[in-house]
Structure formats: C-alpha cells, structure tokens
Amino acid sequence: MKFISTRVGSATGKKPVTFRQAVFTGLPADGGLYVPAEQPDLSARIAGFSEQTSFQELAADVVEELIGDELSPEEVQRVCRRAFTFEPALRPLEEKLTLLELFHGPTCAFKDFGAAFLASVMEEFLRQESRRAVILVATSGDTGSAVARAFHGKANIEVVILYPSGRVSALQEQQLTTVGGNVTVLEIQGSFDDCQRLVKQAFVDSGLRRSLSLSSANSINFGRLLPQALYYIYSSLRLAPGTGNGRMICVPSGNFGNLTAGVYAWLWGMRVDGFIAATNINDVVPEYLITGEFRPRRSLKTISNAMDVGYPSNFERLVVVFQGSAKKMRKWIKGVVITDQETRDTMRRVYRDSGILIDPHTAVGVLASRRHLEDSRYSGHILCLATAHPGKFVDIVEQATGAAPELPPALTEALSKKKITIPLNPTLDLLRKFLLDRYA
Numbered sequence: 001m002k003f004i005s006t007r008v009g010s011a012t013g014k015k016p017v018t019f020r021q022a023v024f025t026g027l028p029a030d031g032g033l034y035v036p037a038e039q040p041d042l043s044a045r046i047a048g049f050s051e052q053t054s055f056q057e058l059a060a061d062v063v064e065e066l067i068g069d070e071l072s073p074e075e076v077q078r079v080c081r082r083a084f085t086f087e088p089a090l091r092p093l094e095e096k097l098t099l100l101e102l103f104h105g106p107t108c109a110f111k112d113f114g115a116a117f118l119a120s121v122m123e124e125f126l127r128q129e130s131r132r133a134v135i136l137v138a139t140s141g142d143t144g145s146a147v148a149r150a151f152h153g154k155a156n157i158e159v160v161i162l163y164p165s166g167r168v169s170a171l172q173e174q175q176l177t178t179v180g181g182n183v184t185v186l187e188i189q190g191s192f193d194d195c196q197r198l199v200k201q202a203f204v205d206s207g208l209r210r211s212l213s214l215s216s217a218n219s220i221n222f223g224r225l226l227p228q229a230l231y232y233i234y235s236s237l238r239l240a241p242g243t244g245n246g247r248m249i250c251v252p253s254g255n256f257g258n259l260t261a262g263v264y265a266w267l268w269g270m271r272v273d274g275f276i277a278a279t280n281i282n283d284v285v286p287e288y289l290i291t292g293e294f295r296p297r298r299s300l301k302t303i304s305n306a307m308d309v310g311y312p313s314n315f316e317r318l319v320v321v322f323q324g325s326a327k328k329m330r331k332w333i334k335g336v337v338i339t340d341q342e343t344r345d346t347m348r349r350v351y352r353d354s355g356i357l358i359d360p361h362t363a364v365g366v367l368a369s370r371r372h373l374e375d376s377r378y379s380g381h382i383l384c385l386a387t388a389h390p391g392k393f394v395d396i397v398e399q400a401t402g403a404a405p406e407l408p409p410a411l412t413e414a415l416s417k418k419k420i421t422i423p424l425n426p427t428l429d430l431l432r433k434f435l436l437d438r439y440a
C-alpha cells in the first residue's frame with residue numbers, strides 16, 4: 001500500500017510514500033493528510049472469513065494483505081498479537097439495532113484500537129532499524145491516555161505528553177499521569193491550544209529535528225485509522241446472518257476519523273448499505289451534507305465532549321473518497337444532529353427499556369439510528385458504534401438515568417496510583433531544552 005497527500009495538486013502530494021513513512025512522518029509536508037494512493041480489494045479475503053474467525057486472526061490477515069509488502073507474516077502476527085489484547089463485542093439493543101462495543105481496551109474507549117496498533121507497528125519497524133523515536137503528543141484528555149497506555153513499555157520509544165494543567169477531568173488526569181516508565185507527562189501551565197502550538201513548533205524546530213527523531217501519534221496518523229477499519233469488517237461477519245436485508249452503520253462522530261475508517265472498509269470490499277454520521281450540535285458535516293457547503297467554526301461545549309469538534313480534520317479524506325461531490329457523499333452518508341437534552345433522554349430511555357447504561361457519545365448514535373429507522377423506510381439493520389464505556393462519564397450518566405455505572409477495573413486501577421508530572425511553562429525554549437537534555 002502506498003500513500004499520497006489529500007492535496008494531490010501540490011508538488012509533494014504527488015510522491016507516494018510507504019506505510020512506514022506515513023506512520024513516522026504522520027503528516028505530509030504540504031499540510032494535507034495521507035490517504036491510500038489506490039484502494040486494495042479485500043473482498044476475497046473477507047469472503048474467506050466466518051463468524052468463527054477471531055478478531056486477532058482477522059486483523060492479522062487483513063493487515064498482511066494491506067501492508068504485507070513492508071512486514072513479514074511473522075512480524076504482522078506479532079504486531080496484531082501485541083496490539084489486540086481486547087476485542088470488539090456485539091450487543092443487541094432492539095429488533096433492528098445492535099451496539100458494537102469498542103470500549104473493552106485499557107482506557108475504555110474506541111481510541112484504544114488505533115493507539116494500540118500504532119504503538120505496536122512502530123515498535124516493530126523500529127526493531128528492524130534499531131533506532132529510537134520520541135513521540136510527542138498534545139492532549140485535552142482521552143487521546144493522551146490511550147496513547148500513554150498503548151506505548152507504555154514499548155522498546156526504543158519514548159513518549160512525551162503535553163496536557164493543560166487543571167483543564168482535564170480528574171479521572172482523565174489520573175489515567176494520563178500514572179503510567180510511568182517510558183511515558184513522561186508535561187503539565188503545561190496554559191491551555192490546550194498552547195500544548196498543540198508547542199507540539200507543532202517542536203516538529204518544525206531545526207535544532208530538535210537535527211538531534212531527535214520526533215514522531216506524532218495523533219488521530220490523523222493513518223496508522224491509527226487502519227486498525228479501525230478492522231472492527232467494521234469483523235462486525236460485518238457477525239451481524240450478517242439472520243438480520244435480513246443488509247445493514248447500515250451509525251458512527252458517533254467528532255473529528256470523523258472513525259467514520260472515515262468505516263468508509264475505507266467499504267471501499268476495500270466490506271458490504272454495507274451506508275453510514276449514519278451522528279453528531280452533537282457541532283454539526284459542520286451534517287450541514288455540508290444538506291447544503292454542500294463546508295463551514296468549519298468554533299466548537300461548542302456539549303456533554304458528548306469528545307465530539308466537540310468545529311473543524312473535523314478527516315473531512316478532507318472523505319472529500320477525496322467522494323471526489324469533492326456532496327451529492328456522492330450524501331448517497332452513502334446520512335447526517336443526524338442530536339442535542340444534549342435528547343442525549344440525556346436517550347440514556348434514560350435505553351436504561352428504562354433495556355437496563356443497559358450507555359455513555360453520552362453512544363447515546364447520540366443510538367438516537368440518530370432510531371431516527372433514521374423512523375424517517376426513512378430502511379428495512380435493514382443498524383449497527384451503532386458504542387465508542388466509550390459509560391463508567392468514563394459517571395456523573396453525566398448517573399444524572400440522566402439515576403443509576404451509577406460501574407467503573408471498569410482498568411479505570412479504578414488508575415485512580416489509586418500516584419500522579420507524576422513535570423510542570424512546564426508554555427514556551428518552545430523550555431520544551432526544546434527539556435527534550436534535548438533528556439533524549440538527545
């Protein structure tokens with residue numbers, strides 16, 4: 001598999017890079033995003049799987065088909081075995097609606113799939129090269145903890161995480177700051193924007209580039225997108241029998257990485273009737289699907305805060321897939337917008353009717369799925385991605401339902417550990433000095 005930039009018009013965009021290069025550079029120099037230069041056809045592979053195929057097995061087969069030109073079968077096996085120590089799970093909710101639970105990983109959200117695979121594949125590549133990489137990440141919460149857990153203990157990799165002091169939840173801070181080992185956490189005396197600015201500046205700083213091999217692990221890295229396509233394919237095998245006339249997939253969306261991964265799975269041969277993009281009131285993409293105009297703007301705060309994105313960066317990838325045509329995109333992706341009040345009502349109703357607690361992000365997806373079933377005459381089944389464990393959002397879930405979700409052991413464990421951070425003022429000079437002193 002080779003990768004080009006979404007900005008194919010520019011000079012650098014024309015030169016394809018390998019998966020390894022796309023993973024370590026993260027972003028092409030022209031400011032676009034990496035996308036596959038050609039779409040592989042996996043339909044024969046997919047036809048060879050059955051309901052009995054385990055997630056790890058399926059993952060190794062698909063990954064080998066995709067990047068087998070860069071890793072041997074043994075290496076691919078090792079990458080997948082180390083990454084996927086957890087699995088997606090299907091949970092029927094209503095006659096025509098099933099949840100795909102993606103929160104059984106170490107930080108209880110779907111981002112564990114992407115982070116675990118990226119960490120594992122980077123470790124494998126670095127083993128071959130015997131060089132050391134420093135991963136630099138800015139986080140406002142969840143991405144950072146998924147990355148910290150995934151990269152913990154990986155050989156030849158140092159991780160430095162920047163987060164805004166006092167601006168993440170207590171649970172997020174505990175998850176982020178208690179990992180230790182090769183994971184160092186800088187508590188920035190500033191905002192999330194300061195953290196992001198510092199990371200961006202560090203990547204282009206000539207002094208740092210000369211002395212260190214810096215890489216990113218943020219969500220637009222293709223190495224995080226690829227593994228997300230795997231659970232779409234996996235679920236398509238398990239839902240197919242007995243559900244009649246096909247299926248659609250509903251994805252609670254913010255930055256649109258998860259939905260984009262589903263669209264790739266479809267391009268690569270997975271059968272699906274279409275996607276539902278469920279958003280909170282940050283509705284830039286649903287609006288585009290109606291008007292054909294993309295108007296990014298400041299994000300608004302909601303109770304499904306991991307989806308509070310005003311400039312969904314993966315939109316650029318979707319535009320390439322649908323050749324810049326809103327009409328084509330509309331044929332495959334339906335947008336549905338859900339308010340906070342509707343989100344709370346949905347958590348309450350689902351609990352009342354089925355005894356199942358769902359988190360606010362999943363609730364946005366569940367209501368969007370129901371609405372689509374009601375408004376269209378769709379006769380198939382809807383698979384709705386459950387993106388986080390309800391225990392991650394105890395207060396919101398309890399307020400809405402009157403019932404307190406159990407904290408999964410992975411989260412309670414972090415609560416009892418000691419927080420270790422290094423406070424730092426938000427200037428590039430201080431960050432540069434810290435990185436050079438420690439890793440050069």
Ligand SMILES: *Cc1c(COP(=O)(O)O)cnc(C)c1O
Nearest residue numbers: 253254255256257258306387388
């Ligand atoms: C990140 C996140 C989302 C949004 O996913 P995107 O890929 O950014 O669209 C939804 N739910 C949860 C719980 C998340 O952490």
